[in-house]
Amino acid sequence: MENRPYFSNLRCRECGRSYPKEAVHICEFDFGPLEAAYDYEAIRPRLSREIIAARPRSMWRYRELLPIDGEPTVGTQVGFTPLIRARRLAERLGVEELYIKNDTVNYPTLSFKDRVVSVALSRARELGFQVVACASTGNLANSVAANAAAAGLTSYVLIPADLEQGKVLGSLVYGTNVVGIHGAYDQVNRLCSEIAGKYGWGFVNVNLRPYYAEGSKTMGFEIAEQLGWKLPRHTVIPMASGSLLTKIHKAYTEFAKLGLVEETPASVHGAQASGCGPISAAMKKATDIVKPVSKPDTIVKSLAIGTPADGYYAIHAMRETGGSAEDVTDPEVVEGIRLLAETEGIFAETAGGVTVACARKLIESGAIPRDESIVLCITGHGLKTQEAVIGKCGEPRLINPSLREFDEKIGATLQPNPANA
């Protein structure tokens, strides 16, 4: 194995104290989050656009900027999802240059969570864990279950008991141990913090969180590369804990620091559901004190985190980059899902509806100018949250297998086609 010192250590985001590269996630002095630190001077001469472009099309083409020591062993096929120019949606939103970063087709479990899990489980193996686990609103559970199965690791996924069927089944099928908790996600999370300390498991978003969180950067790296090695002027990102937004911002910053893109203004905007929008609420009140939501009430379960761990940092990332936050109601979420599906042929889960609907509001309010480039991060597939749209997209018209019936019930309603007239 090649000796690569690019990933140096963990460092507290609050006080800057250094920690060894172990399964620790908080500073023992002030409880601040530990974050992976890199030796950019060592990386710079080793990473160029050409070197990256010549590598396999997965998130691991940026591996010098990911916190593992050796080669990745879990999720080597994850990432490099399409960035599509969304012309029809752009027309509907009244903007000139719009792109969709489409993680609904991420491999293998159809959400951006495969990125974070790929890093977390590769690191878990390096650290010698046999059992891996997570606290999840669904997508993460699916990804931990699938990737652990493929890697031959035992897994436990802890979820709120009332999740969508698709997300529960989408974990069970992999033979993982699913534990449903009677309570909201924040309660699941807190329980997991206590279990992680007691059982010595590798909890991807607890004691392995510094590694896990870095995986989200790859969504930002890919966006910049796929845009032709430049930063989008605006990126709209769904927020649950706020981690994805802070990491996409970090990705843009790292690429600029390494000279892989020109350092141009790149605003990050956060999107939440109104029924659980603690970060958006704080941002709108121009404070960085995030008031927890004790009882989230929204169909957007994947974003229903009342006590967002990275809310504080997300607010600072938005502010520093001239970004803004917005939130939308459940009916607006459904409209957003349908609008994306009908214009671009992409079926997103509820978080995607939040992103589209919030982008629309930010464009209408002028927070995002109509003539600047915009990327919408669509993070999970709609088949996982069917409950949100069932009965809201019409019903099939039912007929017997008879041409006469087709003529009467369907044919008679057709508009005449001028080309055949």
Next chain:
Amino acid sequence: MPIPIRIPTNLRKLTNDLDTVPATGETVGALLDDLDRQFPGMKERLCDENGKVRRFVGVYLNDEDIRFLGETATPVKEGDELSIVPAIAGG
């Protein structure tokens, strides 16, 4: 009437590895003061220079976040249980 306080892993160096320790006081703040008397250094890790619980520290009285109660002024009574849990997790 001692109230049991659950100590997170990252503070157990201070409690000789005990995961639960008893403390006495009429309010959450008083319990934390007593904890600091027994295990010096606790308070500065849990609270900032103004005595406010740090941004990334979760304090729960019987499973309820004290931010939804009366913060450190929240009264405690016999039979209550206090948990200190790191806030950075999940998402």
